[in-house]
Amino acid sequence: MTEAARCEPGTPCWVSLMVHGLDATREFYGELFGWEFAPGPARLGPYVRALLDGREVAGIGLLPAGSGLPGAWTPYLATDDADGTAESVRCAGGTVAVGPLDAGDTGRLVICSDPSGAVFGVWQAAAFAGTEAAGVPGTPFWNELLTHDAEPAGKFYRTVFGCEPAPMGAKDTDRVALRAGGRPVASVRGAGRALPRDRGAHWTTWFEVADPDAAARRVVELGGRVVEAPEDGAEGRRATVADREGAVFTVVRPKGR
Template sequence: MTEATRRTPGTPCWVSLMVHGLDEIQMFYGELFGWEFAPGPGQLGPYVRGLLDGKEVAGIGRLPADRQLPIAWTPYLWTDDADATAELVRCSGGTVGVGPLDAADAGRMAIVTDPAGAVFGLWQPASHHGISLHGTHGTPVWHELLTSTTTSVSKFYETVFGYETRTDTSVEPKEGSPLEEEYDHVTLLLDGRAVAALHGVGRTLSRRRGTAWMTYFQVEDTDRSASQVIELGGHVITPPWDGPHGRTATVSDPEGAVFTLVRLRP
């Protein structure tokens, strides 16, 4: 691995989705984002990687028929030692649900939860270094943890990954925003660079999803992509609006996985 491909531990480096209808969901994201697909490691069952211009941007796997787990996009955070980081997750109040285990020659992984119950992955790369294309339609561009209050989990992420934190007092609901009350927002930084955020939304937190990570996918036209989600069998949860990151819309795919479309401000 070269210095050009290595990321600072704690950096979001991959996103993955486990579903029941793998073929149908491939069609959905293929139409919405223009992804093509190639086989990936199958330790957890059938698994494909979404490609744009031949470069890997996300993964989708099939759940066993008897597993009724929540369908959700899961971000993976880079680590140089998945076993050591998994143990630190345990010692800091989180839990380890899967692994650590080897994903063929691609790398070593674990699925963990923070103390508030949000699921995320750990990724120690070998041959697979994560997302290899950025800044275009259909690529993951940002991750935010939606929780009732950031104070409940910020210390956990600081301890496990060494993030610096910045409280963004300037991030406030604006007139016309779908948010119904004030919230707090903490940016997570590595080497002075923003890599993710914690977003406290108070009573507007979804009771069904609870505390969970939200993946933002970059699109060329938020309104058009939101309409396409409906045409492809998904749902629009929050219609397009001009938010802190740009024009955004929160949507779900046909199996209920929630994600956000965003056209970033120039």
């Protein structure tokens, strides 16, 4: 495992899940990934941090009662200036929904959406830099934006964070990598008319597992469902699944592991 370090702007540094049933969700992910939980910053309301071998890997918070919002995983992209980034989001055609605000002494955050409506967070680290473990089962592996068209989405994240879009995958695939600090940190996939109407444009978090087939079966046993059956892809073998509340995520065994 590797400890968190300050990330280049635009790099996903944390993932958080907002749900209606906190206890049931903790049980689901505890059984699936072996996570334990500790209280998060009180200012964020009912919120816990997921721990793997004592290191923080994700957050789970409670949606406001009666909000009607679906549960969803949200990546937080690193910044050196949350207030400046929030203004850049507005100027580039996005929306700022929450913040900027301080999360105790841990950092400063913003919740935004890009012009296509995909929700993401912004994190300016202080005492807490972000995810503290990587490269083992139960940790975030990748984040991908599923949207209508990859090119304008890539331009938005380049304008706001300085990420450089670069083609990836087959030439006939509308998919780009977002590069920060000279390396790929996330991807954007254009789905066109295949974009799910019930979800619209959205970010998806991928979690590493030892066996995606077994993980997909376990998701069903725990009350979730399989959205896309396990298959081999460029990054490794993966399956897209949903938890009990319908929050979608991907489980993946990276190539070479």
